[in-house]
Amino acid sequence: MKGYTRKSRETVKMKDVARLANVSPSTVSRVLSNSSLVAEETRRRVLEAVEILKYRPNRLGRNLRKLTSKIVMVVFPDITNPFFSRIIQAVEEVARERGYYVLLGDTRNDIKLEREFVELGKEKLVDGILLATARIPKEEILSLSLQLPIVLACEYIENYSIPTVSIDNTRAAYEATEYLIRLGHRCIAFINGPKGIILSRDRLKGYRKACEDNNILIEEVLIEEGDFTVDSGYQIMRKFLLMQKRPTAVFAANDEMAVGAIKAIKEYGWQVPRDISVIGFDDIPLCRLVDPELTTISQPTYEIGKQAMTMLLDLIEGKSIINGQVILPHKLVERKSCMELATK
Missing domain, CATH: 1.10.260.40 (lambda repressor-like DNA-binding domains)
Known part of the structure; x- marks a missing residue:
């Protein structure tokens, strides 16, 4: 030459x-x-x-x-959601240490955008994909996993062996609901996320199981579907407050909806937790800034990002994965938004 x-x-x-x-x-x-x-x-x-x-x-x-491109794509459902900030920090740090660049994709909860990002993987423009959202049909994700390395973070796909890092959402929701029950609450409303997401299904499952195990009749009118935004929590809580028999406690499937619920309760002249207890899910920084500080389920977001990216890069580099289904521990963080019903 x-x-x-x-x-x-x-x-x-x-x-x-x-x-x-x-x-x-x-x-x-x-x-x-x-x-x-x-x-x-x-x-x-x-x-x-x-x-x-x-x-x-x-x-x-x-x-x-x-x-190899030395580029990995990380796809999020809503990059403005503060829950994902620590995950982003972790995946970028792990990737940088191992010589990779991270391309962030924000679907804005739009399945069309999610599919477009997935197509980039099929075109071999990236070495692998970390999905923190899984709204496209599971068959499409499985097809993608046969073409390049893919890892799911926070979410998972039932009955498929695609590598995953998450918490036990059913168990976490069970514990949040049971916490309210131990405080004496029996009329507990549940503000869920979009029903098409497996996280929402798992958290609803945990809520139902806790009620059933404690012989609490589940009233379907106390279960509403939100979209993980503050506004959806606010609007749904307003509906609950107009009921003849209002709930004494509310469990929201994420912290932003819980904050929206607190705002609605205050606008109606009620107090949290004296009149209505509120518990969230995720433990985002806002939990410590809202008044009262929000009791919630804490997820190890940094560790989720760290382990998911490590697993993805190991797959890209041909290393063996000993445990492809990682379940990390969660914890209930008690603050000031819940109290015993008997002391009100």
Whole structure:
């Protein structure tokens, strides 16, 4: 390959690589897609030509000899939700330490956007994907997992062996509901997240099981579906307050909806927790700023991000995964938004 004049990076085409390596453009394409149909000597010549010309197809920045981009994508349902801030911090720190860049994708709870991010993975523009949302059909996620490394954080898919890092949401919701029951509450409202999300189904399951185990009749009018935003918690709580038999306690499936519920209670002239106790889920920083400070279920968000990214990079690098289904511990954090019913 001596004597070949190198073109600028902007003008280098696949045909230039093919000419330098003395192969057809289709052979270059097969080498770059890691096809097994290419002889090793031919593969070596093509990769050498790629390096000489500094050819960068499909945004593959570095390590072309290994055919990796050193880029991983992390997809979130709502990047404005403070719950994800520590997860983002952890995944970026782990990736940086191991020489990878992180591309963040925000679906804004839009399944169309989520599918678009997944398509980037299918085009081999990234080495792997960490999904903190799983609203697209599970069959699509399974198909993706057969094409490149994928790990789920916070969410999971039932009956599939896709690597996952999460907490036991059913158990956590059970404990939150039982905590209110131990305080003497028996009319407990539940503000859930979108019903199509497995986290919402698990948290509802935990709420129902705690009520059943304590012989509390579940009133369906006390179960409402929100969307994990402050406004949805606020609007749903207003409906509860208009009931003839208002609840004495409210369990919200995330902290933002719990904060919205507290706002509605105060606007109606009631006090938390003297009149209505409120408990949330996640333990975001806002819990310590709202008045009263919010009792909640705390998730180990940094550890979720750390372990999920570590698992993803291990998969990308061909390392064995001993435990692909990691369940991390949660804890109930008692603050000032709940009190015993008998002392009111």
